[in-house]
Amino acid sequence: MALPPEFALIARHFRPLAGEGALDLSDDAALLSPPPGRQLVLAADAMVEGVHYLPDDPPETIGRKLLRVNLSDLAAMGAEPLAYLMTTALPRGTSAEWLEGFAAGLAQDQRDFGLQVLGGDTVSIPGPACLSLTIIGTVPPGEALRRAGARPADDLWVSGTIGDGALGLAVLQGRLPADPHLARRYRLPEPRLALGTALRGVARAAMDVSDGLVQDLGHLCRAGKVGAVLELAALPLSPSAAAVVEGDPSWLPRLATGGDDYELLFAAAPEDAARVREASRAAGTSVTRIGRFTDGAAEVTLLGRDGGTLTPAQGGWSHF
Structure with missing residues (x-):
């Protein structure tokens, strides 16, 4: 049959x-x-x-x-x-x-x-x-990284580069010139598995960036009941993304809210910076300090390249 x-x-x-x-x-x-x-x-x-x-x-x-x-x-x-x-x-x-x-x-x-x-x-x-x-x-029992745990004065880190996913979507939709690197980053994100395991016992809080850096950082803030300062000037950009921003600086804040990065966003104590960099070397994945966590309301303060406060047009992707 x-x-x-x-x-x-x-x-x-x-x-x-x-x-x-x-x-x-x-x-x-x-x-x-x-x-x-x-x-x-x-x-x-x-x-x-x-x-x-x-x-x-x-x-x-x-x-x-x-x-x-x-x-x-x-x-x-x-x-x-x-x-x-x-x-x-x-x-x-x-x-x-x-x-x-x-x-x-x-x-x-x-x-x-x-x-x-x-x-x-x-x-x-x-x-x-x-x-x-x-x-x-x-x-291992008790070693999972969680969203809750960031403390005031902790460093804010991110892996890899930010903005390639959003720019890749723009490339594939014809809103930007063809760029194979950006298109691939939208279609094939890189899960940072080796870095995640290397950060066990080092990162105090972590999550991946899927709905936009600013929006996902807000999740870490609410889980840890802390605020955060995010420095746009510190965002790690790929050569392709840097070229887009150089041609049109208005893209920079949009890269902090665009989503589809699938990088790891995490908190670590300032005294553990060397351990973070060692985890980065062990995993073969770059990491960049992009801000800090603060005392006070669970909100994200976005600083522009000139150090002034910015209000993005949107916080990130929403499913509803």
Whole structure:
């Protein structure tokens, strides 16, 4: 007897991605044995066509981005990846070629980051495509990085570079000239997993930057009941982003609110600056001090290049 279409799709495209606990994707649920002496860390993120990725993005990069934005949540907790569950709600008539590309992208990053799919669900909808992934990681007990914990006078640090994701979207939408680096940074964020694990016991608070630097910094402030001063002049920019800002300085404050950076934003005691830099070297990921936490209201003060206070046009991305 032939498999029903849904199960044939799963067998062809997703069963090759399955790990041991997935039971060949033939049961209603998976079996998972956590590594001895580790806590599980779980997070979930969804991507919607036309909202979180462009309809004409290559399916390989869509699969990889879906996995990477979830891996970034593990990085922010100082966790290491173990497995994931995935639900795909795809428009009727989605081509086999699209599915093959999507699964190939997942397979590539499964190999690169060392994890496998355990199961999930696949449904057909009128559209647009809705993709959801639940990531599972592990961390030594009591060592997970949390949003709460920043203290007044702590240094504010960020990994990598800021603004490439927002600029990459502008490039792909034709609002800026073509730039392969920026386009790639929008389509394929880099989850800072090695840095997250290296910051265990060093960072007092951490999260990843997904909805915009200013907005996400506000989350750290509210969790720690502290304020923060963010210095635009200190933002680490890639050569591509620096060139855009040089041509149009109005882009600089927008880079602090644009989102899609997936860098780590974290607090550390001033006396631990050397330990932060050692964690950076160990992880092979650059870090930059971009401000400080303050006593008082849980608010973000944004300082321009001249040291004056700025009020951004918007704080960051909102889903509602």
